[in-house]
Amino acid sequence: MKTWERALPILEQQSVDAMIVRxxxxxxxxxxxxxxxxxxxxxxxxxxxxxTDFRFLFQAKAQAKDxxxxxxxxxxxxxxxxxxxxxxxxxxxxxxxxxxxxxxYEAMAKHIEPELVPVDNILIxxxxxxxxxxxxxxxxxxxxxxxxxxxxxxxxxxxxxxxEIAAKLTYYMCMEGATGNSFSPIVxxxxxxxxxxxxxxERRIQKGDFITMDFGCVYxxxxxxxxxxxxxxxxxxxxxxxxxxxxxxxxxxLDKIHAGMTGKEIDGIARTIINEAGYEGCFGHGLxxxxxxxxxxxxxxxxxxxxxxxxxxMMTVEPGIYVEGFGGVRxxxxxxxxxxxxxxxxSSRKDLIEID
Ligand SMILES: [Mn+2]
Numbered sequence: 001m002k003t004w005e006r007a008l009p010i011l012e013q014q015s016v017d018a019m020i021v022r023x024x025x026x027x028x029x030x031x032x033x034x035x036x037x038x039x040x041x042x043x044x045x046x047x048x049x050x051x052t053d054f055r056f057l058f059q060a061k062a063q064a065k066d067x068x069x070x071x072x073x074x075x076x077x078x079x080x081x082x083x084x085x086x087x088x089x090x091x092x093x094x095x096x097x098x099x100x101x102x103x104x105y106e107a108m109a110k111h112i113e114p115e116l117v118p119v120d121n122i123l124i125x126x127x128x129x130x131x132x133x134x135x136x137x138x139x140x141x142x143x144x145x146x147x148x149x150x151x152x153x154x155x156x157x158x159x160x161x162x163x164e165i166a167a168k169l170t171y172y173m174c175m176e177g178a179t180g181n182s183f184s185p186i187v188x189x190x191x192x193x194x195x196x197x198x199x200x201x202e203r204r205i206q207k208g209d210f211i212t213m214d215f216g217c218v219y220x221x222x223x224x225x226x227x228x229x230x231x232x233x234x235x236x237x238x239x240x241x242x243x244x245x246x247x248x249x250x251x252x253x254l255d256k257i258h259a260g261m262t263g264k265e266i267d268g269i270a271r272t273i274i275n276e277a278g279y280e281g282c283f284g285h286g287l288x289x290x291x292x293x294x295x296x297x298x299x300x301x302x303x304x305x306x307x308x309x310x311x312x313x314m315m316t317v318e319p320g321i322y323v324e325g326f327g328g329v330r331x332x333x334x335x336x337x338x339x340x341x342x343x344x345x346x347s348s349r350k351d352l353i354e355i356d
Contacts, residue, residue, distance in 0.1 A: 141224035178217030227332035263305025
């Protein structure tokens with residue numbers, strides 16, 4: 001079976017003859033092409049055309065072996081898409097509303113005769129259950145994060161800036177074979193740790209600080225994600241209570257999560273513990289998200305998600321408590337959800353680390 005043929009049942013469900021795929025992660029998943037520029041045209045009668053330009057042409061031909069690779073030179077993407085659709089006699093054509101820019105939509109509307117049908121990111125359904133090959137890459141990506149965490153502990157000394165810590169995390173991961181960050185590292189020290197997505201700055205870490213580090217890498221296209229919070233020096237009683245509560249909430253999810261639960265049920269395990277410990281309102285984000293070719297993928301675990309999480313799905317487990325003007329703690333692992341539990345891909349320690 002050609003790799004992109006996995007998408008054909010979805011075209012069938014949407015009652016379309018063809019689909020214009022611009023989401024680059026979907027293109028990679030369906031063709032094997034790993035660069036970042038191209039449009040894939042799938043047709044129900046068994047054609048897949050990957051259009052790109054000269055810069056990527058030889059790579060596309062080498063990687064997307066099951067596709068006709070077309071060079072956009074001398075024409076435009078939309079004229080070439082129109083030509084492919086005409087050749088295949090398509091009359092109803094899906095396009096991804098999230099991945100299509102308005103200017104591209106305008107160009108399609110101008111050049112493409114068949115009916116254009118906007119669809120949500122329906123191809124992501126294929127990517128929710130990870131294959132053995134994907135799991136191997138995800139395991140490796142997460143273990144690279146573990147290595148970076150063990151190394152960064154030696155760098156956490158008074159006077160070091162958040163930006164320096166972020167740069168070193170990136171460096172350590174790339175030296176282990178990562179191609180880059182899966183997102184810009186979050187390094188939040190002291191009162192900055194009260195902001196879940198703080199941007200690292202020139203603040204110098206000092207004794208008594210919480211230091212929250214949320215980071216991940218890309219390994220062979222696949223993302224990792226982990227968070228650890230440590231204390232520089234000795235933790236005080238308030239810090240201990242917050243840390244212990246987050247750790248207990250995180251462990252409860254790891255103990256209870258399994259296939260068949262909704263995202264809301266999974267989230268609720270941690271939220272109940274945090275609320276009952278007196279921190280209601282201090283856990284203002286969802287518990288987790290899936291991860292794969294992209295750092296945030298469905299399914300999600302949050303207070304609203306009714307989606308059932310199936311075996312073979314990845315999920316981050318990342319509860320946190322954030323107290324304005326004081327600081328915060330988040331602990332995050334990446335797990336593979338199984339029929340009766342989960343496999344934790346992260347192995348970094350989670351007891352409260354107090355750095356001398
Ligand atoms: Mn995350």
